[in-house]
Amino acid sequence: MGTGRDFSSGLKDNRSVVTVMSRSLRLKCPACGQSSTFKGPFRIRNHCPSCRSLFKREEGFFVGAILANVMATEFLILVVSMVWLVVFKTSYETVLAALFILALLFPPAFYHHSWSFWLGFDYLIESLPKYEGRDLK
Numbered sequence: 732m733g734t735g736r737d738f739s740s741g742l743k744d745n746r747s748v749v750t751v752m753s754r755s756l757r758l759k760c761p762a763c764g765q766s767s768t769f770k771g772p773f774r775i776r777n778h779c780p781s782c783r784s785l786f787k788r789e790e791g792f793f794v795g796a797i798l799a800n801v802m803a804t805e806f807l808i809l810v811v812s813m814v815w816l817v818v819f820k821t822s823y824e825t826v827l828a829a830l831f832i833l834a835l836l837f838p839p840a841f842y843h844h845s846w847s848f849w850l851g852f853d854y855l856i857e858s859l860p861k862y863e864g865r866d867l868k
């Protein structure tokens with residue numbers, strides 16, 4: 732009956748995949764969606780100022796974000812090379828040159844989203860720990 736969904740700010744374990752992924756896409760905190768995950772280009776926040784979910788995690792966590800980035804890059808290169816060779820029928824050398832540039836430019840461009848989506852997945856699977864310390868700016 733009606734829209735029975737309750738979006739009142741994160742009281743319950745209200746983790747919808749669509750909600751969290753759309754927050755990740757917009758580089759927002761996966762838990763509350765209130766504030767940005769980054770405080771500047773390539774600078775991830777320590778924690779969410781709104782709900783105190785911790786963004787900076789243990790060392791190993793970083794590997795997952797990089798892995799997500801590498802996989803996305805490889806997937807993109809695969810798709811682009813297929814499409815290019817089939818649709819444009821240019822020489823293989825031209826395609827390789829274009830893919831090389833793409834491989835250089837895409838990972839830094841995707842850096843923020845790979846982090847954001849990785850945080851989102853982590854939030855969906857096991858939730859984010861809360862930052863316990865004092866506020867650091």
Ligand SMILES: [Zn+2]
Nearest residue numbers: 760763779782
């Ligand atoms: Zn938050």
